[in-house]
Amino acid sequence: MNKRILIIEDEEILLNLIKKKLIDNGYEVLTAMNGKDGFDLIKQENPDLVLLDVIMPILDGFEVMESMNKTSDFNLKNIPVIIISNSGQPIEIDRAIKMGVKDYLIKTTFDPTEILEKVNKHI
Amino acid sequence: MTAIINDKFKKDIFSYEDVENIKKIHKKEINKLSKLLISRDLELEKINENLDIKLLQLEESNKKMEDNKDVLAIRLNAKTKQLKEIIDDLDEKVKRRTKKLEDSQKALIDMLQDLKKAKSKEKEEKEKTLAIINNLSDGLLMFDNKNKLLIANTEAKKFLNLDKKEIIGKSVSELFEFPDMKFFFDIVGKDIKEVFRKEFAIKKNLIIEISTASIIKDNRRVGKFALFHDITREKTVQKLKNEFVSIAAHQLRTPLSAIKWTLTTILDGDLGEMNKEQKKYLQKSNLSNERMISLVNDLLNLSRIEEGKYIQIKNFLKIEDIINEVIVDEEVKTKKKNIIFKFKKDNNIPDISVDKEKIILLIQNLIENAINYCYENTKIYINLMGNKTKNEIQFSITNTGIGIPEELKNRIFTKFFRADNAVKTETIGTGLGLYINKNIVESHGGKIWFESEEKKDTTFYFTLPIKNKVEEF
Numbered sequence: 001m002n003k004r005i006l007i008i009e010d011e012e013i014l015l016n017l018i019k020k021k022l023i024d025n026g027y028e029v030l031t032a033m034n035g036k037d038g039f040d041l042i043k044q045e046n047p048d049l050v051l052l053d054v055i056m057p058i059l060d061g062f063e064v065m066e067s068m069n070k071t072s073d074f075n076l077k078n079i080p081v082i083i084i085s086n087s088g089q090p091i092e093i094d095r096a097i098k099m100g101v102k103d104y105l106i107k108t109t110f111d112p113t114e115i116l117e118k119v120n121k122h123i
Numbered sequence: 124m125t126a127i128i129n130d131k132f133k134k135d136i137f138s139y140e141d142v143e144n145i146k147k148i149h150k151k152e153i154n155k156l157s158k159l160l161i162s163r164d165l166e167l168e169k170i171n172e173n174l175d176i177k178l179l180q181l182e183e184s185n186k187k188m189e190d191n192k193d194v195l196a197i198r199l200n201a202k203t204k205q206l207k208e209i210i211d212d213l214d215e216k217v218k219r220r221t222k223k224l225e226d227s228q229k230a231l232i233d234m235l236q237d238l239k240k241a242k243s244k245e246k247e248e249k250e251k252t253l254a255i256i257n258n259l260s261d262g263l264l265m266f267d268n269k270n271k272l273l274i275a276n277t278e279a280k281k282f283l284n285l286d287k288k289e290i291i292g293k294s295v296s297e298l299f300e301f302p303d304m305k306f307f308f309d310i311v312g313k314d315i316k317e318v319f320r321k322e323f324a325i326k327k328n329l330i331i332e333i334s335t336a337s338i339i340k341d342n343r344r345v346g347k348f349a350l351f352h353d354i355t356r357e358k359t360v361q362k363l364k365n366e367f368v369s370i371a372a373h374q375l376r377t378p379l380s381a382i383k384w385t386l387t388t389i390l391d392g393d394l395g396e397m398n399k400e401q402k403k404y405l406q407k408s409n410l411s412n413e414r415m416i417s418l419v420n421d422l423l424n425l426s427r428i429e430e431g432k433y434i435q436i437k438n439f440l441k442i443e444d445i446i447n448e449v450i451v452d453e454e455v456k457t458k459k460k461n462i463i464f465k466f467k468k469d470n471n472i473p474d475i476s477v478d479k480e481k482i483i484l485l486i487q488n489l490i491e492n493a494i495n496y497c498y499e500n501t502k503i504y505i506n507l508m509g510n511k512t513k514n515e516i517q518f519s520i521t522n523t524g525i526g527i528p529e530e531l532k533n534r535i536f537t538k539f540f541r542a543d544n545a546v547k548t549e550t551i552g553t554g555l556g557l558y559i560n561k562n563i564v565e566s567h568g569g570k571i572w573f574e575s576e577e578k579k580d581t582t583f584y585f586t587l588p589i590k591n592k593v594e595e596f
Contacts, residue, residue, distance in 0.1 A: 086380055
């Protein structure tokens with residue numbers, strides 16, 4: 001069975017490009033365009049990995065992480081999360097790493113192929 | 124017989140004899156008298172003679188006296204004249220002296236008046252100066268040579284929250300006891316060392332800059348002063364500016380990411396095959412986009428540097444690994460210009476505690492500059508050394524290329540500055556790289572410098588201190 005990746009990203013074009021890359025490489029992809037829908041999907045679908053944007057409407061990426069960390073569901077807590085963000089201030093990276101994310105990728109630095117490589121590594 | 128005659132005379136009884144007798148007596152008497160008279164005459168004559176002599180003598184004496192009198196008179200006159208002259212002279216002298224004294228007195232009075240005026244002017248000036256000092260928008264503290272506080276103006280008292288406390292005349296060790304002055308002594312120390320524009324946030328909305336210096340008079344230090352300059356407004360403006368740059372940069376990054384991802388997806392062939400020409404142009408677009416990304420990244424770095432939150436996390440790492448990674452990353456460019464890297468390093472360079480992301484940026488900037496401004500078919504030398512005595516590592520990178528013109532050397536680390544020959548060689552560039560580098564090196568406690576000869580060799584150096592433990596910020 002294919003591994004399932006949830007992409008939570010509010011920028012449609014980026015969402016579609018990474019979705020295509022992952023599908024083309026054999027992954028099953030779930031998508032959400034804000035933090036709240038994303039967290040609901042995490043709870044419902046229990047994906048194998050989450051690609052999480054930071055600056056998003058309703059719930060931002062950090063709030064999604066906080067909600068995941070708060071839950072008592074052991075499975076949810078152990079889902080690997082990779083942040084994909086436009087902002088890459090050290091203080092944000094530090095905060096995300098302390099929250100337990102596997103990687104912090106700045107969108108202008110990493111292209112979809114490189115993101116795919118990171119996904120392959122952490123799943 | 125005379126008695127008898129006298130008796131007969133009375134009785135008027137004379138005889139001839141008597142008469143003869145009387146005659147005889149008379150004659151005798153007359154003789155006697157004559158003789159007497161003669162002797163008297165003689166005597167008189169003698170006396171007369173004597174008198175004449177005396178008279179003569181007297182006359183002589185008189186004459187002498189007269190003569191003497193004249194001499195004396197002449198002498199007296201002369202003396203009197205002399206005396207008069209002396210007196211006159213004395214008078215003149217006294218007059219002159221008096222005049223002189225009067226003049227001196229006048230001069231003295233004038234002088235006293237001038238002095239009084241000068242004093243009052245001085246007082247006025249002093250009051251004016253004090254008023255200026257007191258009404259300065261900057262806070263000012265003045266200390267004497269023994270570090271006793273002489274002056275604290277209104278603003279200084281306000282900044283130090285010392286309004287109602289008597290602080291003038293107090294020594295540093297006494298002032299040290301005031302809790303509100305703690306930050307000041309934390310910055311300048313008990314000996315009030317010289318500092319320049321040290322920032323301190325007294326409270327959230329009050330940021331000041333502290334500078335201290337010596338007061339020099341006739342080449343001698345007579346005291347010290349400390350200046351407190353309120354920079355809250357500048358800081359707010361700077362913060363707003365940085366926020367703007369930061370937001371703008373983040374907002375710019377979103378479409379740039381979209382372009383990058385689209386172009387790389389197409390270039391990877393994920394959206395189907397394309398012909399050579401299409402691929403060539405897409406590659407060029409991608410390169411332009413990458414340049415745009417690095418420009419935005421530089422702007423972001425710049426705003427972060429100026430926000431003072433640049434160095435964030437420090438990790439122990441091997442600097443040679445970073446150098447090797449960057450050299451590999453730059454392969455495309457080096458092949459294009461046919462450049463060879465010669466990387467030499469000391470053995471056993473210790474791991475250093477640094478902000479990894481910033482050190483990568485630093486080395487990347489230096490290596491990219493070396494590539495961009497070197498001549499084709501040349502070598503770039505990188506040298507990494509450990510200095511145990513100084514407890515630091517030293518990096519250097521040398522290229523042979525356009526070099527830095529002598530007259531522009533002092534501006535090379537200035538923000539947005541690019542040398543003319545650099546602009547001609549490489550049109551793309553923000554003039555931020557070396558400014559950022561300087562900030563990165565200095566915030567790690569290191570030094571950065573260069574040596575360059577135009578159209579010949581240029582070497583950039585930096586040092587980083589070796590520390591034993593990872594520092595967290």
